[in-house]
Amino acid sequence: MRMPRVILLIVGLNMVITLGSVVFGYLYLRPDKTSDVEQVQKVGEATIAQDPANYVFYPVDKIVVNLRGDDREHYFVLDLALQGDAEQSASAFKQAELLVRNAVVGSLSTLPLNQLRALSLTDLQSRLEQDLRKSFSAKGLGIPFTSVLVSKMLVQ
Template identity: 40%
Template sequence: MSTTRLVLLMFVLNIAVVLGGLFVNYKMIQSATLGAAQPASEAKADEAVEEEEGEPAEYVFVPVEKVIVSLPGDGREHYFVLDLVLQAEFGTDPKKLAQVDPMVRSSVVANLSAMRFEDLRALQIPQLQKQLEEDLLADFASRKVATPFQHVLVSKMIVQ
């Protein structure tokens, strides 16, 4: 290949790289100016959609440890020891969550002690969590007490 052809090829490649860089900069500047010119209400709506689609929400978790339930079953007493976790939205006052601990314990013991050992043992963890959550929310509503948490999670379960 001759020197003039090599120089010409390098010149064409340099022009292609410069044009590509200009195009990328133009697109970046265009998207930045469009984002700044967007009205605040549209920007908030876009942020809300992005949060719903991809970003996970932040939560506060408060443990309720060692809820002990005695259950009748096959000729003897059985014991369930549950460690629960209350899931609340980020920013919920931790004191409010700590104050509901006795009511959560009472409701869990009352609802689970009405079951037979075999029935409770047959429940899978997600089913148990769902049942506990429904019972707790219903119990709080019947007593007209505000519920500072959204979900109840089982973090540990010991069966004897």
């Protein structure tokens, strides 16, 4: 008679431990349900949440750049999106598109293939943004965008 009680006690303890781990996993390992504003405040005080409706995006599709390789020529295809303020007109972006294409080709065609592949997406975006700002400033033109986003990238 004593053995069935021990087995029943072990099964009972096993159930309590299992239920406890399920409750622990639910309460402490679930995703944080805080609002976007609270999440931005957690990241840092200097970061300010912006409403996506305050921006307009203008696509610059299929910028093709030839790259030097060790044994043959390679190419790099890039799709960009220029982010601007909502008040910005599409015609300002349309007029700037040729200068953007020229600056991107000029910036990236000087890099060897291996160095371009080693760049992370954020490094590539910041490099392109810097080069575009320099190009617009050198020509004495106003910069119609606030940032540059890479929407597609293909290195062949």
